[in-house]
Amino acid sequence: MTVKEIKTFELDPEAFIKDKVAEIREAVGNGCAVNALSGGVDSSVVTLLGHRALSDRLKTCFIDNALMREGEPEKVAGLFKSLGVPVQLLDAKAEFLAALKGITDPEEKREAVTQTFYKRVFGRLVRESGAKFLLQGTILTDIDETVAGIKRQHNVFEQLGIDPQEAFGYRILEPVVQLRKDGVRKVAKALGLPEGLYNRMPFPGPALAARVIGEATAERLETARKANAIVEQELESSGAFQYMAIVHQDRVTGMREGKREFGLQIEVRSWESVDARVAKPSRISFDVLEKLASRLTSEIPGVVSVTYNIASKPPSTMEAV
């Protein structure tokens, strides 16, 4: 089963929305569907398409995994409430933090977040919902390098802990799978989603767990949350491709009130890039860099040192973890 790409220049968003709403309606019939909303553009578009097609036969849930940015759960819930789409907020913070406990290796950290989401939290939700239809925000870029079609969908069931025998009754719907990111943005705009949502900066899968070097404890995630909020406030108007704060595990010497203090270091990165394949550090003025450092050291407990990335990608990557 090959996926037929709809190129962005030939995409008619209104017609696309009409088609997809009809397809979802036809597929689900009188049944129920379930989906997870992350607040990103892909899952937001899928939520709105599903809601137009099924109204309250679509159960959308937003999972608070303890790795969200400052105020994000409230912002996403508020937005969909204002659009008339009911979203169930599921507090899974303890479950994710337990899964991340003691893990310092970046790959293992990613795996822990993915497994907790699929096998445990969302898998349980799907199984308990009774819904046989699962709406997913997969886009073409997600499957470019994997085997498309049936095999991939099998893997999803496996990840959800649904027996392939049983899985016979389940069906996964991927209404935006023919689009790439810019196509999804066009549809998001046509659906009336605010620009702040569909033009938002890329955010890594493991969320704030990727912004902490070493173990992602509740305390260290809170430091990363505050630091990223400050960096986003100060660099929002810069027009950079992506910017972030990373909490290091290394301790460095600092001083407070005349005494040596062994403290935290925050690394700020801001990237100039077209497609994330290659990137250069943004040439931010020292007035802004020093203001950033001053806010990070004065507003976040324990921070005594702040650095700014000056390497390019490659050999660096955008994220540190």
Add this chain to the structure above:
Amino acid sequence: MTVKEIKTFELDPEAFIKDKVAEIREAVGNGCAVNALSGGVDSSVVTLLGHRALSDRLKTCFIDNALMREGEPEKVAGLFKSLGVPVQLLDAKAEFLAALKGITDPEEKREAVTQTFYKRVFGRLVRESGAKFLLQGTILTDIDETVAGIKRQHNVFEQLGIDPQEAFGYRILEPVVQLRKDGVRKVAKALGLPEGLYNRMPFPGPALAARVIGEATAERLETARKANAIVEQELESSGAFQYMAIVHQDRVTGMREGKREFGLQIEVRSWESVDARVAKPSRISFDVLEKLASRLTSEIPGVVSVTYNIASKPPSTMEAV
């Protein structure tokens, strides 16, 4: 016993040299003296004063502690050879590396370097030399915050592993103790030392061990050595107060030849300061910063990421360790 300060503005370097040479000659008489040359301005001045006073009855040794900057042992030995001053090069690399093995705490690292120098390497040298006179480059700033006089000198003997009973026969001579750094520089100039030596940037006591976060192994010190050489080359003409490279212990994600590589991060710091009490990061142009990052990632194996310090002192300190 109080030390009488000679203010820099009232210092006549030629008269000072004449006085100190006479004092050393009178104190040592027909005996022998020993001193350790680090290559810094204080110990270099003391070596020249001692040599003028005692000629070959002064035994000067340069201890290679494995923590020196690139080419430093050769440079210092070459300079003093050209000045006609014999310097014994003592290879104590293995002893220092053994003492640093497994130590990650900055305070313990400093202590290991100090103890190895005094109690083991230099202490042994003093005891075995038979010399009863020890020339030291103590300056007034070194004793400002400690108790001056006898008690302090007692501590030196203790550090050298010389029994206070025995120490009765020993005597410590501190020819530059009445001066501060700028006074020592004036004397260095008058003694004919090259400007590169007496105007050189401050370098921390534990040397490159202070430029490595975590364990200072031979391999990690070599990385710090290469990184500091590159930073010094690129920033030498900047006129900054102090600049350095720090090898982090944290590993960050990078990529080489299309593959993920879990690599090293180097932090560059460059400070603007008058007296090191407060300091701000140098506002280096991004052309220079990017060149630095490019050299550090391409010339040093394993380095995938480079950052630049943007915090001020306080709450940061100049050095990270």
